[in-house]
Structure formats: structure tokens, C-alpha cells
Amino acid sequence: MSRTFDVLEWTLAAARGENYPDFPEHPQMTVYDTGVIAIEPEQGSSKDVIISCAVHGDETAPIELVRDMIHAVLDGALEIRQRVLFMIANPWSIVAGKRFVEVNMNRLFSGAHATGDTLEHQHAAKLERYVERFYTSAPAGQRQRYHYDLHTAIRDSAYEKFAVYPFRHGQPYKREQLTFLAECGVSTILLNQAPTTTFSYFSSHQFGADAFTVELGKVRPFGQNDMSRFAAADHMFRQLISTDVLELPAFDASRHHIFDVCRTIDRTQSEFRLNFPDDVANFTPFPRGALLAVDGTTEYHVEQAQERIIFPNANVAIGQRALLTVVELPVTELDLV
Ligand SMILES: O=C(O)CCC(=O)N[C@@H](CCC(=O)O)C(=O)O
Numbered sequence: 001m002s003r004t005f006d007v008l009e010w011t012l013a014a015a016r017g018e019n020y021p022d023f024p025e026h027p028q029m030t031v032y033d034t035g036v037i038a039i040e041p042e043q044g045s046s047k048d049v050i051i052s053c054a055v056h057g058d059e060t061a062p063i064e065l066v067r068d069m070i071h072a073v074l075d076g077a078l079e080i081r082q083r084v085l086f087m088i089a090n091p092w093s094i095v096a097g098k099r100f101v102e103v104n105m106n107r108l109f110s111g112a113h114a115t116g117d118t119l120e121h122q123h124a125a126k127l128e129r130y131v132e133r134f135y136t137s138a139p140a141g142q143r144q145r146y147h148y149d150l151h152t153a154i155r156d157s158a159y160e161k162f163a164v165y166p167f168r169h170g171q172p173y174k175r176e177q178l179t180f181l182a183e184c185g186v187s188t189i190l191l192n193q194a195p196t197t198t199f200s201y202f203s204s205h206q207f208g209a210d211a212f213t214v215e216l217g218k219v220r221p222f223g224q225n226d227m228s229r230f231a232a233a234d235h236m237f238r239q240l241i242s243t244d245v246l247e248l249p250a251f252d253a254s255r256h257h258i259f260d261v262c263r264t265i266d267r268t269q270s271e272f273r274l275n276f277p278d279d280v281a282n283f284t285p286f287p288r289g290a291l292l293a294v295d296g297t298t299e300y301h302v303e304q305a306q307e308r309i310i311f312p313n314a315n316v317a318i319g320q321r322a323l324l325t326v327v328e329l330p331v332t333e334l335d336l337v
């Protein structure tokens with residue numbers, strides 16, 4: 001169905017330098033930038049929720065989810081009870097139909113954007129300012145900050161949906177967040193054990209938000225996503241922003257698969273290869289001793305009894321992460337609050 005105003009078309013037209021009608025006047029909506037829209041209920045909110053997509057431009061399902069939520073608000077079909085910032089983070093990479101135009105933007109947060117001057121460096125700096133503006137302009141009082149940065153993964157995955165819990169600097173993990181994510185269909189969690197320059201770590205570390213990189217499925221072109229696979233996540237995000245108090249079931253440890261990030265293997269040489277085929281899925285386990293990657297003359301072998309591979313990508317820029325390995329951790333070993 002064609003719309004008189006389509007927020008994605010408006011965002012992409014701006015990225016292409018084309019004309020498009022202005023964003024419609026709406027009493028609760030403030031446009032921070034094309035694709036960056038804050039929605040603020042008049043009163044009574046207690047949550048500041050960021051839902052971002054398109055940090056990688058070819059990860060289309062989250063873009064469709066965010067687009068449809070914004071349209072539902074514009075159409076009066078979704079009543080907003082909490083402050084929300086929707087972010088279509090890299091419109092130029094959507095236009096290009098690529099993960100990024102020049103540089104992977106999800107390595108440029110927490111100030112890393114200062115190291116260059118590409119479109120992605122400049123835009124990451126702006127996105128940081130929008131996050132700061134949104135969180136710091138909330139009404140006074142006790143509030144809770146959230147940031148769900150929605151992605152889809154390049155490879156198939158033994159666990160279709162999973163989330164990265166950014167490094168907590170010793171703070172406990174939250175039962176409520178694990179339960180919320182499980183209700184979204186995301187019951188597999190990776191615990192990052194070091195600071196990163198990702199968008200979710202930025203909001204978590206700089207603003208104390210409950211922030212996650214959420215992998216909702218596999219990268220597919222527009223029109224090829226089976227949106228029924230995202231229905232639970234869509235429902236829960238809408239519940240989060242349209243209710244005063246979000247009803248969640250009690251925490252149930254048996255629902256969750258927790259994995260500790262064990263090793264981060266960076267590509268440091270132009271001669272870099274992964275020692276397994278392109279169709280090996282995320283979370284595939286490898287036995288101790290197996291050769292995973294060769295970086296110049298350095299060989300990376302599996303060190304623990306069973307390490308599983310995540311996000312393998314031999315084509316990353318030199319200096320960037322080419323592979324993570326994870327090991328399963330019983331939920332009972334987590335410091336939970
Ligand atoms: O499938 C892949 O290889 C990449 C999917 C993706 O974009 N993942 C994020 C994870 C960010 C994090 O570690 O929090 C990324 O690589 O940026």
C-alpha cells in the first residue's frame with residue numbers, strides 16, 4: 001500500500017539529495033535529523049527508549065520494523081506512553097544497499113569517529129550527540145534508559161536470534177532485561193568481556209542505558225524478509241513504548257543460553273584467512289586444537305574444550321575484528337540483579 005508520507009522514503013530521499021514532502025507536523029514528534037525522530041508523550045513517562053536500525057545498511061528487517069512502528073504512531077495506531085528515539089542510523093548505506101559506504105560505522109562510537117573523516121566517521125559523531133540530547137533532555141525524576149540496536153547477521157546461525165550484552169565493567173546483568181529479550185524471541189546472549197566501539201556499548205557505558213546489539217535473523221534484501229519471524233520482537237518493542245508498566249513473566253533461568261566471549265581475533269595482516277567455509281553457521285562449535293584462522297604467519301587454534309564461532313568475516317579492514325569465539329556459561333554463574 002502506498003502512503004502519502006513514508007518515513008523510509010523521506011530518509012532515503014534526503015540521503016540521495018532528492019526532494020520529498022516534509023515530515024508531517026505531529027504534536028509529540030521532534031525530528032533531530034532525517035531518520036532520527038524523538039517521540040515524547042505529554043506526561044507520565046518513566047522510560048527513555050532508543051530503538052535504532054541500519055547501523056548496517058543491508059540489514060533490512062530491522063529497518064522495516066522501525067519504519068512500521070513510526071508509521072503506526074503517525075497513523076494513530078500506536079499510542080506512545082514512554083519517550084522514544086527512533087534512529088535509522090546510516091541512510092547512505094541503505095541507498096548503497098551495503099553494510100557501510102566507506103567504513104563499518106559500528107566500530108566508530110565512544111569517540112572512535114575522531115580518527116577519520118569519512119561519511120561514517122562524521123555521522124557516528126552526530127548520532128552520539130542525538131543520543132546525548134535524547135537522554136539528557138528527559139523530564140526530571142527516576143527514569144530508566146534503554147537502547148536496542150537492531151541488526152541481522154551475515155551468516156545463518158544455530159541460534160537464530162541473539163543479543164550482545166556490552167561489557168558491564170563489573171556491574172551485574174539484569175534478569176528483567178534477559179526476560180524482556182527472551183519475550184522478544186532472543187534467548188541467546190553473548191557477554192562481551194571488554195569495551196568496544198559499538199553503538200550499544202556507547203549508550204551502555206556513557207549513559208548507563210540497558211543497551212544491546214540485537215541480532216534478529218539473517219541479512220536479506222528488502223521484500224525478502226519473512227516478517228512473521230520478527231512478530232514477537234515487534235510486539236514487545238511496541239509494548240515497551242506504549243504501556244505505563246510493562247508486564248513481564250518471572251525470570252526463568254532455563255529459558256536462556258548464555259555465552260561468554262572467549263576470544264576476539266583481529267585481522268592485522270593483508271594475508272588473512274578463515275579455515276572454514278563461508279556457509280558455517282554462527283555458534284558452530286569447534287574442537288580443541290582446530291585451526292580457526294591464519295593472520296599473516298600467526299595461527300589461531302581452538303584453546304578450550306568447545307569454542308563456538310561468531311561473526312566470522314575475513315574481509316574486514318585491517319585492524320578490525322574478524323572473528324569472535326564464545327563458550328557456554330551456565331546461567332547460575334552469572335552475577336544477576
Ligand atoms: O553477521 C555478522 O558478521 C555481523 C552482524 C553484526 O553487524 N554484528 C554487530 C555486532 C556488534 C556487537 O558486537 O555488539 C557488528 O559486527 O557490528
Ligand SMILES: [Zn+2]
Nearest residue numbers: 056059151152
Ligand atoms: Zn549489523
